[in-house]
Amino acid sequence: MRKLKKMGLIILILVILFGLMYALPKPKYENNNIWLKENNNNKVLVMAHGGGQGYYPANTMAAFKNSYNLGVDVLEMDVQMTMDNILVLRHGENNTGNIRHMSNCDTVIWKENYQDLYETCNFGYNYLNSDNEYPYRDMTSEEWIEAEVYLTKLEELFIEFGDSILYNIEIKADADAPRFETADALYDLLSEYDLLEETLVATSFDDISKYIVENYPDVQISTSQKEAQNVIIPAYTLTSIFYTPGAYSAVQIPMSFNLPVIGNLNLSTRLLTSTLHRHNMAIHYWTINDEDDMRRLIEIGCDGIITDYPDVLINLINE
Numbered sequence: 001m002r003k004l005k006k007m008g009l010i011i012l013i014l015v016i017l018f019g020l021m022y023a024l025p026k027p028k029y030e031n032n033n034i035w036l037k038e039n040n041n042n043k044v045l046v047m048a049h050g051g052g053q054g055y056y057p058a059n060t061m062a063a064f065k066n067s068y069n070l071g072v073d074v075l076e077m078d079v080q081m082t083m084d085n086i087l088v089l090r091h092g093e094n095n096t097g098n099i100r101h102m103s104n105c106d107t108v109i110w111k112e113n114y115q116d117l118y119e120t121c122n123f124g125y126n127y128l129n130s131d132n133e134y135p136y137r138d139m140t141s142e143e144w145i146e147a148e149v150y151l152t153k154l155e156e157l158f159i160e161f162g163d164s165i166l167y168n169i170e171i172k173a174d175a176d177a178p179r180f181e182t183a184d185a186l187y188d189l190l191s192e193y194d195l196l197e198e199t200l201v202a203t204s205f206d207d208i209s210k211y212i213v214e215n216y217p218d219v220q221i222s223t224s225q226k227e228a229q230n231v232i233i234p235a236y237t238l239t240s241i242f243y244t245p246g247a248y249s250a251v252q253i254p255m256s257f258n259l260p261v262i263g264n265l266n267l268s269t270r271l272l273t274s275t276l277h278r279h280n281m282a283i284h285y286w287t288i289n290d291e292d293d294m295r296r297l298i299e300i301g302c303d304g305i306i307t308d309y310p311d312v313l314i315n316l317i318n319e
Contacts, residue, residue: 028280029245034166035200035220035282037303040073044297045304046313047074047168049287050091054308057102057124057136059089061148064157068165072310074200075161076168079154081182086114087154087189090123090172097174102126110177117151124149154186158193167195168284168306170202180211187216196220202252213247222250222284232267235275243279250282252306255293268293273301291316 037044051063052072059077067075078091090109093101097108105121122144124136136149144150154169171186173179190196202222203209209224223231228251234240255268268285276283284304285297294316297305307313 026240026275026278027244028278029247029249030280031220031249033249033280033282034197035250035284035303036277036280037282037301038277040303044302044313044317045073045166045284046071046310046317047076047284047304047306048072048310049076049306049308051075051077051089052308052310054289057127057149058091059152060123060150061152061156061160062124064152064160065148067310068161070311070314072165072314074166074168074304075157076170076306077154077157078170078172079182079186080109080172081178081185082109082114082117083111084113085181085185087182087185088114088117089152089154089157092172092174095174097172097177099123108175108177114151114153118145121151122149123151155189155193158189158195162193163195163198165198167199168202169199171205171208173203173205173208179205179208183208183212183216187212187219190219200250217247219247220249221247222252223248228253231276231279231281232265232272233262235272236265240275240279245279245281248281250284250303251276252284252286255285255288255297268297268300268302270300277301288313 048067050058052067053063056063056066064075077089079087080090081087088109090099092099100106103121103123104125119141122136124144127136129135136144136147171182173182190199196218200220200222204225206224206226212219212221227248231243231251234243253267256264256266258264273283282303284306285302286306288294288305288307289309291312294305294313305313
């Protein structure tokens with residue numbers, strides 16, 4: 001009986017201790033955070049994945065224009081740099097960076113000049129629409145350029161939309177792609193068009209993330225994959241009082257994720273969203289195309305949803 005009382009006392013002390021750690025004020029992201037829904041009329045940000053790739057080929061001007069006209073809040077995209085130092089909007093296959101998955105070209109962006117890619121590569125070639133058809137496959141280069149499914153320059157978007165919309169730009173740097181050079185070029189272009197305040201930079205690569213934080217402190221940036229783990233684990237262990245966001249204004253994650261040792265972890269929880277908000281950090285989820293998942297994320301208080309079908313999310317929010 002005495003042992004049970006002692007054990008109960010220890011458990012009670014631990015509960016009180018962790019409760020205090022959770023209740024205490026958290027270190028905050030110090031700048032005004034436009035990526036929080038509380039700074040967006042308390043409305044979840046509609047973020048068009050690849051420009052809204054459910055309806056048009058990803059990262060093409062056709063997709064971006066469609067989502068812009070739908071009234072999305074954020075255009076989400078992937079950026080790489082060509083051999084002649086042009087920033088273009090393209091994902092590429094993970095690890096290899098090859099573009100054969102969504103084009104008729106079997107190459108990588110950073111080993112080609114922009115003009116060659118523009119004239120040769122149809123980036124709607126493998127796009128399968130809802131009717132199970134390939135609407136762009138048999139086009140000539142003139143036709144796919146007119147359909148706006150060519151390789152789009154990032155600068156084209158800035159010229160087209162300017163500061164009338166927000167941008168979420170993810171740096172892709174698979175295999176031996178230029179890494180810090182891409183970050184440098186992106187910063188220069190954002191500065192040239194005065195769009196630093198309208199842009200959230202993202203990358204899963206920790207080295208690129210740290211490079212941007214160290215060299216460009218005025219950039220708004222979301223956490224790398226490693227940095228996301230650094231904040232998620234303390235949030236779930238109620239020890240986030242020891243986490244400092246520093247330059248990171250947002251965490252962008254799926255609804256669940258496989259973590260070392262822990263295994264599959266549910267990330268769509270009120271505990272995580274509320275903890276991040278107490279750090280003045282936004283939380284965005286990707287890539288969410290199911291309406292029930294969207295509802296769930298809205299209910300737990302997320303700040304943004306990255307989706308291939310932005311009109312579905314817009315209609316849901318309007319309900």
